[in-house]
Amino acid sequence: xxxxxxIADYGDLCGESPLWDARAEALYWTDxxxxxxxxxxxxxxxxxxxxxxxxxxxxxxxxxxxxxxxNSNGIWLWDGKEEWQLVADSAEGKxxxxxxxxxxxxxxxxxxxxxFEPNDNYERGCxxxxxxxxxxxxxxEGILLSNGLGFSPDESTLYYADSAARRIxxxxxxxxxxxxxxxxxxxxxxxEEGVPDGLTVDVDGFIWCAQWFGAGVVRYxxxxxxxxxxxxxxxxxxxxxxxxxxxxxxxxTSAGQRxxxxxxxxxxxxxxxxxxGPLFHLRxxxxxxxxxxxxxxxx
Numbered sequence: 001x002x003x004x005x006x007i008a009d010y011g012d013l014c015g016e017s018p019l020w021d022a023r024a025e026a027l028y029w030t031d032x033x034x035x036x037x038x039x040x041x042x043x044x045x046x047x048x049x050x051x052x053x054x055x056x057x058x059x060x061x062x063x064x065x066x067x068x069x070x071n072s073n074g075i076w077l078w079d080g081k082e083e084w085q086l087v088a089d090s091a092e093g094k095x096x097x098x099x100x101x102x103x104x105x106x107x108x109x110x111x112x113x114x115x116f117e118p119n120d121n122y123e124r125g126c127x128x129x130x131x132x133x134x135x136x137x138x139x140x141e142g143i144l145l146s147n148g149l150g151f152s153p154d155e156s157t158l159y160y161a162d163s164a165a166r167r168i169x170x171x172x173x174x175x176x177x178x179x180x181x182x183x184x185x186x187x188x189x190x191x192e193e194g195v196p197d198g199l200t201v202d203v204d205g206f207i208w209c210a211q212w213f214g215a216g217v218v219r220y221x222x223x224x225x226x227x228x229x230x231x232x233x234x235x236x237x238x239x240x241x242x243x244x245x246x247x248x249x250x251x252x253t254s255a256g257q258r259x260x261x262x263x264x265x266x267x268x269x270x271x272x273x274x275x276x277g278p279l280f281h282l283r284x285x286x287x288x289x290x291x292x293x294x295x296x297x298x299x
Contacts, residue, residue: 002282002283002284003282004230004231004232004233004252004280004281004282005280005281005282006233006278006279006280006281007040007045007047007251007278007279007280007281008038008040008047008278008279009277009278009279010031010034010036010038010049010277011256011277012031012034012036012253012254012255012256012276012277012278012279013031013032013033013034013255013256013257013277014031014032014033014034014238014255014257014259015029015030015031015238015239015253015254015255015256015276015277015278015279016029016030016031016032016057016100016198016238016239016253016255017029017030017032017056017057017058017059017100017198017239017253018198018239018240018241018243018251018252018253018279019059019060019061019241019291020241020242020243020244020247020251020288020290020291021061022247022290025041025042025043025245026039026040026041026042027039027040027042027241027243027251028040028050028059028067029251029253029279030056030057030059032055032056032057032071033255033257035052035053035054035055035056036049036051036052036056037049037050037051037052037056037059038050038279040251040279042243042244042245042249047279050080051080051081054069054071054084055071055072055073056069056071057069057070057071057072057098057099057100058070058071058098058099058100058101058102058111059101060101060102060103060109060291060293060294061103061291061293061294062077062293062294062295062296063107063293063294063295064295064297064298065079065080066078066079066080067080068087068101068103068109068130068294068296069084070096070098070099070100070101070109070111071098072097072098073089073096073097074086074087074088074089074090074096074098075087075088075089075096075098075101075109075111075130075136077296077298085298085299087130087134087136087296088130088134088136091128091136091137091138092136092137092138094113094126094128094138095113096111096113096128096136097113097114097115097125098111098112098113098114098128098146099111099112099113099114099145099146099147100112100146100147100148100149100198100239101149102149102150102151102291102292103291103292103293103294104151104158104173104175104178104292105151105155105175105292106132106175106178106295107132107292107293107294107295107296108129108130108131108132108178108294108295109129109130109294109296110127110128110129110130110139110149110158110160111127111128111130111146111149112125112126112127112128112143112146112147112149112160113125113126113128113143113146114143114145114146114147116144116145116163116164116260118260118262124141124142124143124144125141125142125143125144125145125146126138126139126140126141126143127139127140127141127143127146127160127180129178129180130294130296131178132294132295132296132297133297134296134297134299139179139180140171140180140183143160143162143165144162144163144164144165145162145163145164145165145195145260146160146161146162146163147160147161147162147163147196147197147198147199148160148161148196148197148198148199148200148209148210148239149161149199150199150200150201150207151173151201151292152201152205152222153201153203153204153205153289154205155173155175156172156173157170157171157172157173158170158171158173158180159171159186159199159201159207161196161197161198161199161209162196163195163196163197163212163260163263164195164260164263166188166189166190166191166195166196166263167185167186167187167188167189167196168185168186168187168189168196168199168207168209168220168224169183169184169185169186170183170184170185170186170224171183185224186207186220186224187207187209187220187224187226189211191265191266192265192266193211193214193265194211194212194213194214194215194264194265195211195212195213195214195260195263196209196210196211196212197209197210197211197212197237197238197239198210198238198239198240198253199239199240200240200241200242200288201288201289202219202242202286202287202288202289203247203286203287203288203289204286204287205222206219206220206221206222206227206286207219207220207222208220208240208250210232210237210238210239210240210252210253211237212236212237212238212255212260212263213235213236213263213264213265213268214235214237215231215232215233215234215235215237215273216229216230216231216232216237217229217230217232217237217240217250217252218230230250230282232252232254232280233273233274233280234254234255234273234274234275234276234277234278234280235270235272235273235274235275235276236254236255236256236258236259236275236276237252237253237254237276238253238254238255238276239252239253240252240253241288241291242287242288242289243288244283246287247287247288247289247290248283248284248285248286248287248288249281249282249283249284250281250282250283250284250288251279251280251281252279252280252281252282253279253280254274254275254276254277254278254279254280255275255276255277256275256276256277257275258270258275
């Protein structure tokens with residue numbers, strides 16, 4: 001692997017949700033707290049501010065063009081410019097206060113809610129599925145702090161990070177109807193290593209997960225054991241995504257605003273190195289897989 005380097009630095013307060021668009025050969029990423037969306041144009045090696053003023057926590061490509069956005073106010077369709085359409089702000093009596101999202105092979109969307117408070121006295125979150133007709137369904141409950149989602153290459157498993165539980169879960173997933181079940185713990189992250197955040201899956205079925213407070217990303221085997229660790233020079237490493245023409249470039253987001261420090265390892269020292277803010281990049285000899293596109297329709 002090449003050395004990790006910063007390729008854009010907007011001082012993101014909570015850089016997140018990197019998303020590669022193979023059609024446009026562009027990477028999108030967000031600053032949730034700073035309410036910004038950026039674009040990195042691969043062929044030009046140029047980055048730019050795409051949108052400001054709207055919170056974007058999770059981002060998925062729409063097959064018809066534009067994006068699905070998840071945030072603390074619900075699920076939205078966005079044309080990438082000025083047009084926004086609310087899909088839902090609640091489902092089955094549960095508020096859609098949302099974090100990360102991912103499209104599934106059939107164009108549905110999975111996303112998780114997040115009500116985390118440091119005192120532990122807060123509503124637990126849900127895992128939602130948004131079907132292509134725009135209907136929203138609760139498919140699991142009891143999540144402490146929803147984060148990254150991804151699918152195995154054989155489309156039989158959904159992975160889901162619960163940061164406050166320090167767990168990456170695996171579910172059996174059925175493509176035909178989008179059902180999930182048999183939740184089990186794939187990986188339990190030790191407290192001294194940080195907490196699991198955004199994740200993605202490579203073409204060989206290994207799960208890559210950013211570790212907030214852990215200054216890096218971890219590659220897990222499909223059985224949950226650690227295959228490798230990659231150091232990133234930012235303590236609050238938040239998410240990652242494969243991209244580039246050959247899907248072997250890894251883009252890693254980070255967050256400069258100190259958050260959720262009640263979950264930090266013992267002896268955590270934010271003055272020891274950069275907390276975060278830049279978008280990082282490294283080249284690997286491992287290929288990722290292209291993310292699926294959502295097929296939700298504008299009304």
